[in-house]
Amino acid sequence: MSExxxxxxxxxxxxxxxxxxxxxxEVLKGVSLMAREGDIVAVIGGSGSGKSTMLRCxxxxxxxxxxxxxxxxxxxxxxxxxxxANRRQIERIRQSLGMVFQQFNLWSHKTILENLIxxxxxxxxxxxxxxxxxxxxxLARVGLAEKAGVYPAFLSGGQQQRxxxxxxxxxxxxAMLFDEPTSALDPELVGEVLAVIRDxxxxxxxxxxxxxxxxxxxxxxxxxxxxxxGQIEEQGPPEAVFGNPQSDRLKxxxxxxx
Amino acid sequence: MLALTASSTLELLQYSPxxxxxxxxxxxxxxxxxxxxxxxxxxxxxxxxxYGKLYGGPVLRDLLAIYTTVVRAVPELVLILxxxxxxxxxxxxxxxxxxxxxxxISGFAAxxxxxxxxxxxxxxxxxxxxxxxxxxxxxxxxxxMGMPAGLLxxxxxxxxxxxxxxxxxxxxxxxxxxxxxxxxxxxxGELTQETxxxxxxxxxxFTFFMAAGGLYLALSISxxxxxxxxxxxARRGQPELRG
Numbered sequence: 482m483s484e485x486x487x488x489x490x491x492x493x494x495x496x497x498x499x500x501x502x503x504x505x506x507e508v509l510k511g512v513s514l515m516a517r518e519g520d521i522v523a524v525i526g527g528s529g530s531g532k533s534t535m536l537r538c539x540x541x542x543x544x545x546x547x548x549x550x551x552x553x554x555x556x557x558x559x560x561x562x563x564x565x566a567n568r569r570q571i572e573r574i575r576q577s578l579g580m581v582f583q584q585f586n587l588w589s590h591k592t593i594l595e596n597l598i599x600x601x602x603x604x605x606x607x608x609x610x611x612x613x614x615x616x617x618x619x620l621a622r623v624g625l626a627e628k629a630g631v632y633p634a635f636l637s638g639g640q641q642q643r644x645x646x647x648x649x650x651x652x653x654x655x656a657m658l659f660d661e662p663t664s665a666l667d668p669e670l671v672g673e674v675l676a677v678i679r680d681x682x683x684x685x686x687x688x689x690x691x692x693x694x695x696x697x698x699x700x701x702x703x704x705x706x707x708x709x710x711g712q713i714e715e716q717g718p719p720e721a722v723f724g725n726p727q728s729d730r731l732k733x734x735x736x737x738x739x
Numbered sequence: 740m741l742a743l744t745a746s747s748t749l750e751l752l753q754y755s756p757x758x759x760x761x762x763x764x765x766x767x768x769x770x771x772x773x774x775x776x777x778x779x780x781x782x783x784x785x786x787x788x789x790y791g792k793l794y795g796g797p798v799l800r801d802l803l804a805i806y807t808t809v810v811r812a813v814p815e816l817v818l819i820l821x822x823x824x825x826x827x828x829x830x831x832x833x834x835x836x837x838x839x840x841x842x843x844i845s846g847f848a849a850x851x852x853x854x855x856x857x858x859x860x861x862x863x864x865x866x867x868x869x870x871x872x873x874x875x876x877x878x879x880x881x882x883x884m885g886m887p888a889g890l891l892x893x894x895x896x897x898x899x900x901x902x903x904x905x906x907x908x909x910x911x912x913x914x915x916x917x918x919x920x921x922x923x924x925x926x927x928g929e930l931t932q933e934t935x936x937x938x939x940x941x942x943x944x945f946t947f948f949m950a951a952g953g954l955y956l957a958l959s960i961s962x963x964x965x966x967x968x969x970x971x972x973a974r975r976g977q978p979e980l981r982g
Contacts, residue, residue, distance in 0.1 A: 540883055568887075575885035586880035589976045590898050600884045603894060632976030645880075652884060 490517040492554055493656045493687045494539060499548035501534055501711075508534045510711040511548070516656070516689060516704075521682050523698035523719070524691045526708035527734060532691045535708065536660050539689070540578045541565050552577060553655060576605065579649030583661040585641040587633035593620065593644045594629040597651045605652070612651070619647040623677050639670030643677050656687035663694060695738055699723045707731050748946050751937075759937035759947070766933030767954050769847070770919040773929060776851035778915045781858025782908070786897070788863030789870055803863065810860035815853075816921050822853045823925045846927030854918050858911055865907035869900035901973040909966040916958055930954060 494516045501509040508531045516522045524532045537543040539550055544563045549556055552574050558566040565571035587596050597616035601607040607615075620626050623643040625636075633641050642662055649657060659678065663671040675697050682688065682701040692698050698705060698719065705722040707715045707730075715722060715731045726732045754760040788807070791799045810818065823844070831841045873896055881895045920931035930951055938947040 542879060542883055572885040572887060575883055578883075580880070580883040582876060582880065582883075584876045586874075586876035588877050588880070588895060588899070589874075590973075591976070599894065600881075600886060603890060604884070604886055634976055634978050649884075 488517060490519060492516070493518045493520065493552070494689060495549075495551040495554075496535070496539065497549040497551070499535065499538055499550070500546045501531070501538055501543060502546045508711050509538070509545075512708070512711070512713055514706060514713070514716075516687060518655075518687050519685045519703075520687055521701055521703045522689045523702035523705045524689065524708060525693075525695065525698060525705060525734075526714075527737075530708040531711040532708045533660050536658050536689060536691050539658060540575050540580060541571055542580075572604075576600070576652055577655040579646075579652055579654035579657045581642070581646050581649055581657065581659045581662050583664050585633070585638070585645045585665070587641055587645055587648070589633055592630050592632055593625065593636070596633070596644065597648050601651055616647070616651050619650050620644070622680075623647045624673070637670060638666045639673045642666065642670075642674045646674075646677055646681075650681075656689065657681065659688065659690040659692070661691050661693065663692070693738070695723070695735070707734065709734070748943070751941055751943050751946055752950055759933075759941070762933045762937055763930065763947070763950060763954065766928060766930035767958070769927070770916065770929040770931075771958065773847065773850045773854065773919045773922065774912070774915040777854030777858050777918075778912050780851060780855025781862045781911065781915070782866075784855065784859025785862025785866045788859060789867035790892070792863065792867050793870060807860045807863055810857055815857055815918055816924065818857060819853050819921050819925065822856070823849050846922060846925055849925070850919065850922045850927055850929070854915060854922075857918070858915055861911055861914075862908065865911065866900065866904050869904035869907070870896060872903045873899045898973070902970065902977065905966060905970045905973055909962070909970075912962055912966070913959055916962070917955065 492515055494514075496512055496514045499509050499512040500507070508529075512531075512535055514522070514535075524535065526532045534543055538545045538548075539552075541550070541557065541564070545559075546563055549559075551557070555574070557574060558570060560566045587593070588599065591599060594613065594616055597619065598607075598609065598612040601612040601615070602609050617626065617629065620629055623646060625640060625644055625647065628636060628640065628644070633644065636644065646657075646662075662678065663674050666674060671694070675694065678688075678690070679697075679701055690698070690702070700719075702719050705716065705719045706713055707722060707726075707728075709730050715726065715728050722731070723735065726735055750758055752758055752760050752763075754764070788803050792803050795803070813821075823846075827844045827849075830844070834841060877899060878891065878896060881891045886895070919929045922929050923932040923935065926932065934947045934951040938944045941947070
């Protein structure tokens with residue numbers, strides 16, 4: 482997100498003039514945002530500010546009403562109604578963006594290992610032994626090596642979310658999208674998931690993170706975006722946004738979340 | 740006298756003539772094959788119908804609504820008579836018009852087609868409901884990973900809906916096995932027809948219809964066992980719920 486002149490890192494995700502309406506309700510009112518490779522963009526904002534919708538528009542889980550999405554400089558081709566025009570292109574772009582959901586969304590009829598290798602083996606055509614080796618490495622990394630053969634329903638929420646992160650990583654994505662990854666977790670399970678995300682941040686992975694964890698956002702983000710009422714109200718480096726907020730709304734928001 | 744009755748009963752049910760056992764078993768085999776064919780055809784129609792009703796355009800949805808409404812409203816016996824006689828007649832009229840010879844539609848193929856169309860209408864509703872019970876987030880996760888729609892249906896949605904669909908599909912299978920008896924009206928040699936012939940020829944009505952009832956019962960009990968196993972498999976990964 483660094484707009485500093487001379488930043489030559491390639492751009493990873495660019496959102497231009499994004500609008501999204503659900504019927505009469507306009508949730509996003511022209512959002513533009515860019516993340517370069519290695520950026521960690523934290524998106525904060527109140528309930529209903531449009532932050533999750535914005536994230537879901539990036540991989541077209543929601544169809545933008547207007548605006549453009551560019552991944553790695555490549556614009557996603559759209560029809561006049563905003564839906565992806567080219568099935569192969571959108572599938573390829575989705576494969577390059579690892580998405581982590583609030584509700585984990587692991588496939589309940591597959592074991593953790595099967596969850597991890599499903600798309601690599603059946604969509605990306607990675608040889609099965611390679612996919613399994615990669616999956617086992619990632620499971621060890623998120624501390625779930627001994628849970629490979631277990632079905633998701635038998636894991637805690639924190640373990641499921643760590644497995645979901647490993648599943649996204651198994652695709653070797655260009656960037657990770659986190660949609661409130663700790664909001665559905667019991668408080669004592671939040672830390673283990675944040676530790677995994679922090680670990681990914683430390684290796685310089687490009688991430689866009691919608692979160693309510695202000696302390697965490699301040700700690701890991703390279704850039705913080707405050708969304709209010711479908712528009713970017715304020716943005717900047719975390720020290721500025723959290724340490725020296727300019728707008729009254731952001732000041733009020735930061736007070737309210739403590 | 741009693742001993743004589745018992746031994747003559749056994750004789751009547753013997754596998755080889757003068758016993759009629761081979762005929763009954765041939766009838767049972769035909770019934771099972773037709774039920775399998777009809778159930779399979781019904782399941783295929785059901786998956787297509789359910790996806791059509793859920794995600795199809797307005798025209799397709801209307802056509803499917805007409806199909807499920809009409810087929811479920813008209814008695815199977817009437818449908819069998821319509822499809823067997825009327826369709827045979829129509830096909831032959833067309834063939835004659837084209838200067839071809841008349842054909843005789845095999846009772847076997849017609850049986851599978853008719854019962855399959857009936858099964859398809861019920862299966863459409865069973866599977867539509869089961870697809871709606873699949874957690875949307877799990878489907879969304881697959882979409883977000885760039886899984887193509889066909890693969891997503893085959894590897895995620897359909898396996899996930901199976902545990903909800905199987906009890907309804909098990910009902911449909913049992914109905915299919917018994918509906919094969921309706922094909923007796925078009926003279927097809929399934930279990931009921933074979934039983935009627937054996938009973939008529941020997942006047943041992945009680946013996947043969949009891950034997951047929953026993954065979955239907957054995958079929959339904961073994962199917963119940965198979966479906967229970969299938970359901971356990973389809974529910975893998977789901978913790979058991981005890982109310």
